[in-house]
Amino acid sequence: MNAFNNKTVLITGGTDGIGKELVLQFLQLGAKVITCGRSQQKILALESESPVGNLSVINADVSNEKDCERMVDHAITQFGSIDILINNAGISMRGLLEESGPALIPVIKKVMDINFNGSLYVTSYALKYLIQSKGTIVGISSIAGYRGLPGRSGYSASKFALQGWLEALKTELLDKGVHVMWISPGYTKSSIRNEALIKDGENQGESPLDESKLMKTDDCARLIIGAIKDKKRSLVMTFQGKQTVFLNKFFPRLTDKLVHGFFFKKGKLIK
Numbered sequence: 001m002n003a004f005n006n007k008t009v010l011i012t013g014g015t016d017g018i019g020k021e022l023v024l025q026f027l028q029l030g031a032k033v034i035t036c037g038r039s040q041q042k043i044l045a046l047e048s049e050s051p052v053g054n055l056s057v058i059n060a061d062v063s064n065e066k067d068c069e070r071m072v073d074h075a076i077t078q079f080g081s082i083d084i085l086i087n088n089a090g091i092s093m094r095g096l097l098e099e100s101g102p103a104l105i106p107v108i109k110k111v112m113d114i115n116f117n118g119s120l121y122v123t124s125y126a127l128k129y130l131i132q133s134k135g136t137i138v139g140i141s142s143i144a145g146y147r148g149l150p151g152r153s154g155y156s157a158s159k160f161a162l163q164g165w166l167e168a169l170k171t172e173l174l175d176k177g178v179h180v181m182w183i184s185p186g187y188t189k190s191s192i193r194n195e196a197l198i199k200d201g202e203n204q205g206e207s208p209l210d211e212s213k214l215m216k217t218d219d220c221a222r223l224i225i226g227a228i229k230d231k232k233r234s235l236v237m238t239f240q241g242k243q244t245v246f247l248n249k250f251f252p253r254l255t256d257k258l259v260h261g262f263f264f265k266k267g268k269l270i271k
């Protein structure tokens with residue numbers, strides 16, 4: 001019998017990208033899934049693709065504390081428990097502070113509000129249920145949670161904050177039977193770069209990467225589910241991701257230069 005049959009999994013931001021694949025794969029494994037997103041169109045698309053009964057999708061913005069409380073209440077009313085919480089909802093950004101100046105402040109605040117505060121809100125309201133179920137709390141971080149990336153300063157800050165906060169929480173909960181872990185995908189094909197915020201709060205539109213060469217969301221979701229099953233402490237994905245984390249740990253000055261070389265050409269941010 002598989003480990004997730006009949007378990008209740010709350011996944012934030014499950015209407016697109018990695019989150020949507022997690023929703024579909026957990027449903028296939030027999031789990032009961034609650035998820036959320038802001039776009040009604042994406043919610044309807046997910047509902048039409050999924051088997052009815054074991055899925056509940058609500059319109060909620062994780063940067064809104066009341067929405068998060070409502071989502072957790074809804075999960076309990078609908079399914080009676082929460083066994084696994086995956087803090088996945090996230091957005092990205094692109095912009096250099098030197099070029100944009102204070103115009104980048106609202107962008108970085110919004111990224112922090114969704115990527116960090118969103119995880120704080122949902123986890124805070126869900127915690128008593130996760131303690132009851134001796135469940136698992138997962139943070140979907142990034143390589144940018146280990147190594148600051150140029151042009152993504154606010155995104156990197158949000159993922160460093162997420163990992164630091166989860167590590168502290170893990171230690172606080174050590175004798176409560178709750179497993180806390182964080183997972184850092186490498187570059188994965190999704191809309192995150194198209195929707196990334198630029199200085200005036202608009203979406204970037206075109207991705208600066210060749211998306212066809214990136215990890216596929218179904219592979220990414222499979223690795224995440226495997227790591228949850230094995231109760232790993234953390235997971236870093238992709239060869240490039242593992243290499244970056246390793247080099248940054250042992251050779252940080254060299255990595256400054258390598259990362260600069262990857263993102264800039266003739267002084268211009270090209271990725």
Ligand SMILES: NC(=O)c1ccc[n+]([C@@H]2O[C@H](COP(=O)([O-])OP(=O)(O)OC[C@H]3O[C@@H](n4cnc5c(N)ncnc54)[C@H](OP(=O)(O)O)[C@@H]3O)[C@@H](O)[C@H]2O)c1
Nearest residue numbers: 013015016017018037038039061062090187188190191192
């Ligand atoms: N793709 C990558 O290369 C990559 C690499 C490393 C880490 N990650 C991380 O993986 C996670 C998922 O990224 P992805 O690439 O799958 O992104 P994505 O394709 O853009 O999907 C993001 C999902 O989150 C939802 N969402 C965004 N803001 C939300 C909010 N305020 N409240 C509720 N839901 C919200 C989106 O729906 P709505 O827009 O309708 O709200 C969508 O369902 C993120 O935390 C990201 O940082 C991604």
